[in-house]
Amino acid sequence: MKKELEKYFVIADTVQEANGDTCEVILYELTKSGSYVAYVANGTVTGQKTGEKSDYFVKQVLENKDFKDDHLSNYFFRTTDEKAVKSSSALLRDQDGDVIGMLCINMDITMLQNVNTMLMNYLKTDLEAGRNPGTGEHDVPQDVMAVIDKLIMSVIGSTDTRELSRSKCVGLVRLMDEKGIFLVKGAMDKVAELMGVSRVTIYSYLDEARGKKG
Incomplete structure (x- = not known):
């Protein structure tokens, strides 16, 4: 050596x-x-x-x-x-x-x-999974949000939702829910804006729509 x-x-x-x-x-x-x-x-x-x-x-x-x-x-x-x-x-x-x-x-x-590995599993939260706790909403990139906008418009179309009855509004919200639109963060506000109602109203439509499913 x-x-x-x-x-x-x-x-x-x-x-x-x-x-x-x-x-x-x-x-x-x-x-x-x-x-x-x-x-x-x-x-x-x-x-x-x-x-x-x-x-x-x-x-x-x-x-x-x-x-x-x-x-x-x-x-x-x-x-x-x-x-x-x-x-x-x-x-x-x-x-x-x-x-x-x-x-x-x-x-x-x-x-x-x-x-x-154990700590990462222990510390994993809804936020890390891209989901807002308790709402089921997911954070998504802007290009995906553009797709969501198109999906919303495909349901609403040129309809003036302010002239629709509650039952028909609930029907539109049900269609959006079936397409998964409300899983995306910000979609609730976007739908409320396009339908000319409040976020609270959309929540009530959604609750009614889900209550009638099955």
Whole structure:
């Protein structure tokens, strides 16, 4: 092993200890015949051992399109026993500028991924699903709103709804409800405007229309 690599042992230990048991730091020696594990601080993540020949440098670092300026940060891979690992690697050079090794920091994030999934499921709300709680209304892009406008007009047409009886107005609202128009945020106000009535009136039409369904 190249003597220059030994000065990095203390750095490997320090980084590992600062990050705890889920952190593993490995020093690789890079030679013309391949790469070898020169030192391991807490080898519990990948299970690599000092002295082993390793193709890690080629497979995980050199072949990665984001590797540049002698380092690659925060890339992801899975171990053979399915641990999720976030890793960062940096090349080590001697005083002549020749590459002699690589420092690799591996973080086992398997448990964090599981906790994150659990938290996301726990914290999921109607708002995150694009729905307004209690109303069934969904936030939609403006181009979709344009489609909703066309759907409303396809039901109302050129009819002057202010001259229609209540039962006929309820019938129009029932048709809109069947097309899913009222699931969209803002549709209630748009229908009220086009029919020349208040939002409260549209709600009453809708309640009556739904009460007669089935």
